[in-house]
Amino acid sequence: MISPTPPRVAIIGTGGISEAHYAGYQAAGAEVVALCEVDQDQLTARALAWGVRRSYTDYHTMFADGGIDVVSIAAPTVVHHPATLAAAAAGVHVLVEKPMALDLDLADEMIAACSEARVVLCVNHQLRSSGPANKAKELLASDVIGRLTHIRLRQAHDWGGKGARRSFATRASSGGGTLLDNGCHLADLARFFGGKVTEVYARSATLAYEVEVEDTAHVSFVTADGAIGTIETAWTATGWEEGFWLYGTKGSIESTNRLGAPTLRHSYRASPGGAWDTTDVTEYRFTGLPPHSRHVLAFLAAVRGEGPVVCTGEDGREAVRLILSAYSSATSGLPVALTGC
Numbered sequence: 001m002i003s004p005t006p007p008r009v010a011i012i013g014t015g016g017i018s019e020a021h022y023a024g025y026q027a028a029g030a031e032v033v034a035l036c037e038v039d040q041d042q043l044t045a046r047a048l049a050w051g052v053r054r055s056y057t058d059y060h061t062m063f064a065d066g067g068i069d070v071v072s073i074a075a076p077t078v079v080h081h082p083a084t085l086a087a088a089a090a091g092v093h094v095l096v097e098k099p100m101a102l103d104l105d106l107a108d109e110m111i112a113a114c115s116e117a118r119v120v121l122c123v124n125h126q127l128r129s130s131g132p133a134n135k136a137k138e139l140l141a142s143d144v145i146g147r148l149t150h151i152r153l154r155q156a157h158d159w160g161g162k163g164a165r166r167s168f169a170t171r172a173s174s175g176g177g178t179l180l181d182n183g184c185h186l187a188d189l190a191r192f193f194g195g196k197v198t199e200v201y202a203r204s205a206t207l208a209y210e211v212e213v214e215d216t217a218h219v220s221f222v223t224a225d226g227a228i229g230t231i232e233t234a235w236t237a238t239g240w241e242e243g244f245w246l247y248g249t250k251g252s253i254e255s256t257n258r259l260g261a262p263t264l265r266h267s268y269r270a271s272p273g274g275a276w277d278t279t280d281v282t283e284y285r286f287t288g289l290p291p292h293s294r295h296v297l298a299f300l301a302a303v304r305g306e307g308p309v310v311c312t313g314e315d316g317r318e319a320v321r322l323i324l325s326a327y328s329s330a331t332s333g334l335p336v337a338l339t340g341c
């Protein structure tokens, strides 16, 4: 089902991350025609600020009123499944936030519902759409890094020093703590860079916050090609940290917000034998739209049939599967094999 250009957009959930969706639709020149939010004050404020006329507290009513082509589901994770099913039933294309769902059965139902309704289902693992990640993919494909040996992935923060947001603090609302919240992005990047992940071993702990979920976690993983990797997630960092480090037999890649503006550093030895701590380096700097906006643009291109779905429901499901396996490992203290897929 191809939508009109520009498509008519709705956003469900108008909290923190909805701003990134709104910015993406603005960049695309698409009109946000409807908002759905259960907090009436928040709904009123957003509708006013964004100049959106149709506002709802129930997405079923919103879809029943029609006139919507695509929806961003930016409500807490527990809402992703029912809202996706409602969107699919209304023939509306879906960009759903991460983690896609609280469990694999729910993810399967979302994939099946969108497939049957012939609507696009895209998961908002927006790091796939970043300039550095795409350049890294290109360098990996051109073999300048050689065979991947180690993948290090980190996303960590401290909630701006304000403590965990309420909708993230309970298992009922979010499904897990930093391992699921931040880790699902990194699980997706592990597959994006390294292909199939075959085993995970994890540790997690609640060290700083009064929450029922973990605030610090590590995952060690293995890919089908034999690379080993680590995922580090935390709400116990100081400030925001996000980065990936890819090491291969011919060189390495580093991209972290601690390098400043979006940057990718490629290190290699053009003439081996020099000092151990000095290498040849090529740096790439990226300007333009942020990853969230680029992901929204890619989603809309997929809706128009002009590009692939950058992160499919199956991709989102695999990220959840990897993290749920990591939770099992953290509980049992044993490695967990990921079979199939």
Ligand SMILES: NC(=O)c1ccc[n+]([C@@H]2O[C@H](COP(=O)([O-])OP(=O)(O)OC[C@H]3O[C@@H](n4cnc5c(N)ncnc54)[C@H](O)[C@@H]3O)[C@@H](O)[C@H]2O)c1
Pocket: 012, 013, 014, 015, 016, 017, 018, 036, 037, 038, 039, 042, 057, 059, 074, 075, 076, 077, 079, 097, 098, 099, 124, 125, 126, 165, 167, 181
């Ligand atoms: N892609 C990313 O980098 C990224 C970053 C942050 C959050 N997220 C994800 O986005 C989702 C929302 O996170 P957030 O940080 O915006 O949380 P938030 O708590 O700031 O906002 C969520 C909003 O959804 C509203 N809401 C709750 N139930 C609803 C319902 N049934 N219908 C409509 N609105 C409802 C809440 O009132 C709240 O305003 C979570 O799944 C989270 O994991 C993704």
